[in-house]
Amino acid sequence: MNLRQSYLGMIKAFSGGWDAMCGALGYSRDALENRIYEKKGQSLWVETALQMQSLSGTTLFAEAVATASGGVFVTLPAPSEIDNEALLSKFNKLHTHIGLLSRRFNEATEDGEIDKRERADLAAIGDEIHRHTQELLALTFRIYCRGEEEKVAA
Template sequence: MDKIRGSLQMMCRATNGGWAGMAATQGMSLTALENRVYARKGQEITVSCAMAMQSASGTTYFAEAVAQESGGLFIRLPTAEAVGAEDIQEQFIQMLEKAGEFAAEWRRATADDEVSKREKRQLGSLATDLCRHVHEILHTTFKIFCKQDA
């Protein structure tokens, strides 16, 4: 749950006006917001409030934290409505480049039969980026080639 609390704190810092700005967007005092974020005296942020905070901060910190706490990964999908087959081709090229980076880093990291903390973080970051690209390709493909329900 530390990741979720951390996401709430990061959303407050990311909001214009910081914590005070976030409190104002949520219609509460700064003290009330702090009490909920830090779970003082049994107070807590509801999911709907966390989603509103995420929207106000213009981030995806809460979604990312929930995904991580659940053993998963949050992937923001492209929102552009006007996509074409050329976009998918470009996404494939980028995905292959990321796969190459991942493979090269994996070889470097495992060459000595031990993966350090730094190497683990780097591999995790590259794997996340690669996974994100694969899902972006799927999303774009479905937008272009799937028949929409009437």
């Protein structure tokens, strides 16, 4: 998903669509379209995109920025929604993906060459490992480093 697709998705997700989003942002329809479609040298400000994201109740803008940056966006639950059992479950998922990567690596390199399909498969598993690792670390830090978060926010 690119940025423009995220903008259009947020407008679609917002109750009332274009007209309601324009009203909520204080733009005319032409003004918002000019910014989304980058007409007349205009573009949408990050702050406006974040406001659209909040109004639409989606994470589409964050997902598009993550994709454009070569990453993925992961929504994290609140610290009160996760406990040690949930962290253990995430560790188990991570171990499962590492095992899968090991198995697929062995299969892919068995013939001495990794083809296009095998490369895509290994990359997808690697992306899942990365996503699970970052989610696990972020949740761990949110739960067990509360004092540090308060210092950063101040």
